[in-house]
Amino acid sequence: MNSERRSPFDLHGRCALVTGAGRGLGRAVAFGLARAGADLVLAGRPGSQTSTEKEIRDLGRDVEVIDLDVADLQGGLRVAAYAASKHGVAGITKALANEWGPHGVQVNAIAPGYMATDNTAPLRADPDRSRAILERIPAGRWGTADDIAGAAVFLGSPAADYVNGHVLVVDGGWMAR
Template sequence: MAFQQEFFSLKGKTALVTGARTGIGQAISVGLAASGAHVLLLGHRDNLEETKAQIAEAGGTCETVLIDLSQTGSIREQIKPVLQKHQIDILVNNAGVIYREPAAEFDESEWNRVMDVNINAVFILSQEAGRFMIERGSGKIINIASLLSFQGGVFVPAYTASKHAVAGLTKALANEWAAKGVQVNAIAPGYIETNNTEALRNDPDRSKSILDRIPAGRWGEADDIAGAAVFLASKAADYVNGHVLVVDGGWMGR
């Protein structure tokens, strides 16, 4: 089949993006909307005005969905009316939290909070939206993994464990759902200028050691991840299944 420009068009599609207020989630939301998708911005507070403004400026459309993903016991009930109202063609599980503390002193409640948001909510949303996708025979799920899906990190045991789990879940769901027309993949961002990396960027020694290893010679920007998300959400990625796409300026190849 000849290549067609429409392979990357998301016109007529509806996407649900978690953690859409800032950073990577915001950039992905704007990128999907600019490519034609109607985007449901999922956050736990009604503070998504900046993302909505950027989408409007890009000529896209969106609306908000308010769910606290740390409260995993109520996610299914809260997402049910959203899935009944909208046909979710694209699910982007981007929301994530990080907590830094040496492993020997790591707070158990923080461990559970990180796990709830970073992996338990990802599974619940994938399962709930995935059922409808399987029924239709089409759909795209994009999980946001991390370089710590491959490495151990320092002082972030819960985050590392959760992001290893995201990569594993991506492959597990792809194994079951690829033949049903549902593509499940992940993006592993490198060191991106977001709220989660602010502490690292503010540490001159740590920031320099990171930059010295990145072949691209710079911290990534949230927009660097948006293009990868548009690709994985599009028809162009119909034969991509269970893949963790690293977007890291070359860090993992060093």
């Protein structure tokens, strides 16, 4: 094996767009991609990504910040708008993969399951609801931000060069039940 050959997960020379990188899953994804060598475009609420931007620059990566606020679409049990938004992400992922694929741009998405974030703190604090959720997850645990970051590094890496228009479910097996 050629010792000069890079890891199939090396992202040097690549650029990734990350939304919501100011906290939680988006922040973890941004750092995972940056540590693997990617330069980043961070899109999120005005002023929310300043800390992330600085820390990623400190890693030696190029970063561009775009102010964007889409914080009005909240989901929950039996909320049709939430389901529609998730299906919309899947549809636009496939449409853009078809449109941009011929130009060498891959478009994929990650569909996280139940993740241990501040957004799910009330669910995790409710013993009955938390138990019901965990009983349905074959992995037997809440997902972490690092679970999502690893999936993002894979999709952004040369290891996934022939993956386009895919929605990667990262949910500990929830959808397999």
